[in-house]
Amino acid sequence: MPRKRATIREVAQATGLSPAAVSYALRGMQVSEETMERVRAAAAELGYEADPIARALASGRTGxxxxxxxxxxxxxxxxxxxxxxxxxxxxxxxxxxxxxxxxxxxxxxxxxxxxxxxxxxxxxxxxxxxxxxxxxxxxxxxxxxxxxxxxxxxxxxxxDNRSGVTLALEHLRALGHRRIAVLTSTQASTPDRPADVHVTAEADRLGLDIQVATAPLGLAGATAAAHELLSGDKPSAVFCFADSIAYGVYAAAQELGLSIPGDVSVMGYDDHPMSGLLSPGLTTVDWxxxxxxxxxxxxxxxxxxxxxxxxxxxxxxxxxxxxxxxxxxxxx
Amino acid sequence: MPRKRATIREVAQATGLSPAAVSYALRGMQVSEETMERVRAAAAELGYEADPIARALASGRTGxxxxxxxxxxxxxxxxxxxxxxxxxxxxxxxxxxxxxxxxxxxxxxxxxxxxxxxxxxxxxxxxxxxxxxxxxxxxxxxxxxxxxxxxxxxxxxxxDNRSGVTLALEHLRALGHRRIAVLTSTQASTPDRPADVHVTAEADRLGLDIQVATAPLGLAGATAAAHELLSGDKPSAVFCFADSIAYGVYAAAQELGLSIPGDVSVMGYDDHPMSGLLSPGLTTVDWxxxxxxxxxxxxxxxxxxxxxxxxxxxxxxxxxxxxxxxxxxxxx
DNA sequence: ACACTCTTGTGAAGCGGTTCACTGAACCGT
DNA sequence: ACGGTTCAGTGAACCGCTTCACAAGAGTGT
Known part of the structure; x- marks a missing residue:
């Protein structure tokens, strides 16, 4: 069994000081340079290090x-x-x-x-x-x-989600897309997330035909949602509210034998390191x-x-x- | 300012019990069903919840x-x-x-x-x-x-890294690869990691010509290492000791205009969710x-x-x- | 020499729980 | 009615550190 850890009292004893002095010394307050050195030396000697839990209880701070x-x-x-x-x-x-x-x-x-x-x-x-x-x-x-x-x-x-959404939707519009699916994450149990609001506003402004769907969390969830989205009367582009979700679209496209961007365009929102490695690389909004x-x-x-x-x-x-x-x- | 949190003593006072009794009651030990209920009620009433820090200090356990x-x-x-x-x-x-x-x-x-x-x-x-x-x-x-x-x-x-390495190397060998680069991570500052040892052993057994290189951590590091590896007299396959590293090989191949697996084969080791999304999908060892x-x-x-x-x-x-x-x- | 401030250091009271040793009461068989 | 177990609950000593209020000594200006 390893020897129990040294406490502040032992250091105090070793230096002939009070625990309070040691406590101050180790934090560089209120004591002379000289005792500070002495305390440090003794602490090192004993392998003392303040117990974070006790410290937290006493000081209310945890780091x-x-x-x-x-x-x-x-x-x-x-x-x-x-x-x-x-x-x-x-x-x-x-x-x-x-x-x-x-x-x-x-x-x-x-x-x-x-x-x-x-x-x-x-x-x-x-x-x-x-x-x-x-x-x-x-x-x-x-x-x-x-x-x-x-x-x-x-x-x-x-x-600045407003700018982000604008960036994405204007890009899609500029390339001729009009009917666009927006795939957001289900984590919006709060339906009016600010970002989502911008989407409809911008879509209105740009005269786009938007269809919003939500995907469950995780790659599998996104894939399933995308699969459904792309199976029916599919839009020309899917704007995903996270690159992760876009990955699901890639997976679904693979399953359905659709080519990106030939059959459907995909746009992400994040710029995750992997997005550049996919082929085609994911066009996205970089934060x-x-x-x-x-x-x-x-x-x-x-x-x-x-x-x-x-x-x-x-x-x-x-x-x-x-x-x-x-x-x-x-x-x- | 929000009212200070209730302490165990307040609960004790409220129920007319000792703090010890409350402590026991809330953890379901040593007290009668009835007082347990009473204590629970009072605790709920006061919004009391044990302070994790104090608990940790006293009990030595943190959860x-x-x-x-x-x-x-x-x-x-x-x-x-x-x-x-x-x-x-x-x-x-x-x-x-x-x-x-x-x-x-x-x-x-x-x-x-x-x-x-x-x-x-x-x-x-x-x-x-x-x-x-x-x-x-x-x-x-x-x-x-x-x-x-x-x-x-x-x-x-x-x-079972031995099996993992065997699986990978035998697969490569079965497809005709003889000269294989192994890309491991630099995190092996300890040069003889068990897994690495298996590689040379297995390579020997299978009569493969192995060239081991290490890649710095992270995608950028892996890409750089792979770039160097593939620029010279390149092997027919690269066996990466983590899918992450393989991603770097994909990136480097892209930079160099090499096709995978046409110009070079790549094998991973992990099976990260993204590995199936790359094209071509990364052949890997699934753990x-x-x-x-x-x-x-x-x-x-x-x-x-x-x-x-x-x-x-x-x-x-x-x-x-x-x-x-x-x-x-x-x-x- | 005096009242004053500054600097170092001390003692003790916490922080908010847990736990050990113990007590009284109730219950048991005989 | 009596020693012996259980059961429910109590008091007080911690856990190891911080910090507040205060004290002793040194330094300062007049």
Whole structure:
């Protein structure tokens, strides 16, 4: 059995100081340079390291940042989570990653559990940004929202979805598409997600014939939804609200023997690393995931460290044209 | 400002019991049915929920399972992490996911940090399964290893890499390949990873001409490595030690204008969901990720709950043939 | 020499639970 | 009626660290 870990009292004893002094010394406050050195030496000697749990209980701070994802089925959200986790590590913080499975009720429950865990801050990709509990939550800990805006957050990285949707739909329109299916994820149990609203507005403006369908989470779900969509009287293009969903369309097209973009054009929304590898490459709206990660990490770190300035970073999309959208020859 | 959370003492006061009794009651021990009900009611009334941090300090248990990944750059490991995280949630546990970035030193540091965090158990995909610190760690908390075997673990889900390698190399050989490049990840800072050893052994047995190269982590790294590999006197096939790496080969082939499998055959090792979507589909060795997730979650739950039986689950691979390996016509 | 502030360091009270050792009452067979 | 078990519940000591209020000594200006 490995020797029990050293406690702060043992270090105190070893240096002839009080535990309080040791506690201060190790955090570089209130003590002379000289004792600081002495304490450090003794701590190293004993292999002492402060117990994070006890520290958390006493100080109310944990060094952890909660990361609440809408659904990790989505590959892009996976990338985001990995990136954020990594970014936080560089700031000496852990990420506690939780997955709401696209379920708003679960999102609420998990958010509250994270608060109880005393995370120092919360990064969230809200499924239901309009839900009431966010306001309450924001009062008890710094929250950074990614994607959609939540009132009361300590910071936000919002996507200019209006521009993103415009970019996508104008591109499709420019190439002659008029009848377009929009495939969004079922995670919109909240039917009026801001992004979805933009779709109908823009479609109206551009005179497009839009048909919105939702796909269950995950590749299999997206494939099934796409299969159904493409089996009937199919549109000339499918605009997917996540590259992950577009992958499902590729799979369905394969099953049905349809060629992309010959028989149907596909447009994504994310730019996941894999999108460039498909053939044809997926034309998509690029949200600069690295920039989002950086911004989110910066915002939450600042907020958790007490820097209270409430900031909002607006993320602008760009069109990443590959080969999955073709020009329509005869009007559909 | 939201009212401070109720503490156990308030519940005690409300019910006229001692804090100890409340503590017992809420965990369903040592008290009569009747008081249990009373306590539950009062707790609900006050919105009381035990503080996880205080609980952890007092009891030494947190409900968290650490998940230490070799490198989350690898998409397959991402899937694994998400799956495990989800599986643990179903058992009322959190996963604390950490990423060693393919660095053995970091792996050691993180493992120790997780122990300090008082995780109830640790699931690890070891980068360096032979490292000495594992033994010590295994004594202070239950560890489940995935992939390679570690001595002293509470459970293991090991991959029969010998079979996996055999499957892959025999397949390539059967189709006429003799000169084969093996692309492994740089995460093998420990040069003699078990899996790598099998490669040379099997190559010998099958009379293959093997050339081993390592790729840096991530798609970009793999692409660069593959680019170099395919620029010179190229082999007839590339066997990648992860589907992620194979994706890099696809990218490099695209850059170089090489066709797969016309100019070069590619073989993966994982079966990531995206592998079926590429064209041609990636022929790979399938490790049944769902099964691995189930096994790992089962093992760690059992171990963390005190079920001390040390079990070892051997994962068998199957060949998933798609279209990225062609028959060689003239001997290379 | 005086009142004053600054710097270092101390003691003790928490943080919010869990758990161990123990007590009184009820129940048992005889 | 009596020792011996159970059962339900209590008190107090932790778990290991932080932090508040305060004290002793050193330094300062007049």
């Amino acid at each position: 952890m940042i909660g990361l609440l994802c809408g659904s990790l089925e989505d590959l892009w959200q996976q990338s985001l989570a990995v990136g954020i986790s990594r970014g936080l590590r560089e700031k000496d913080r852990y990420a506690l990653i939780l997955d709401a499975f696209g379920d708003p009720a679960r999102e609420r429950a998990l958010a509250q559990q994270l608060r109880d865990q005393r995370v120092d801050g919360l990064i969230v990709q809200p499924i239901d940004p309009a839900a009431a509990f966010w306001a309450e939550l924001c009062e008890s800990l710094p929250v950074v929202a990614i994607g959609d805006s939540i009132t009361g957050t300590a910071g936000e990285v919002v996507f 600069d995931i690295a920039g989002i990660v950086r911004a989110a990490v910066r915002l939450i770190s600042a907020a958790a460290d007490g820097g209270a300035r409430r900031r909002r970073v607006m993320q602008k999309p760009t069109l990443r044209e590959r080969g999955s959208v073709a020009r329509v020859t005869e009007p559909s | 968290m399972i650490g998940l230490l990944c070799g490198s989350l750059e690898d998409l397959w490991q991402q899937s694994l992490a998400v799956g495990i995280s989800r599986g643990l949630r179903e058992k009322d546990r959190y996963a604390l996911i950490l990423d060693a970035f393919g660095d053995p030193a970091r792996e050691r540091a993180l493992a120790q940090q997780l122990r300090d965090q008082r995780v109830d158990g640790l699931i690890v995909q070891p980068i360096d399964p032979a490292a000495a610190f594992w033994a010590e760690l295994c004594e202070s908390l239950p560890v489940v290893a995935i992939g390679d075997s570690i001595t002293g673990t509470a459970g293991e889900v090991v991959f 049944d990720i769902a099964g691995i997730v189930r096994a790992a979650v089962r093992l760690i739950s059992a171990a963390a709950d005190g079920g001390a039986r040390r079990r070892r689950v051997m994962q068998k691979p199957t060949l998933r043939e798609r279209g990225s390996v062609a028959r060689v016509t003239e001997p290379s």
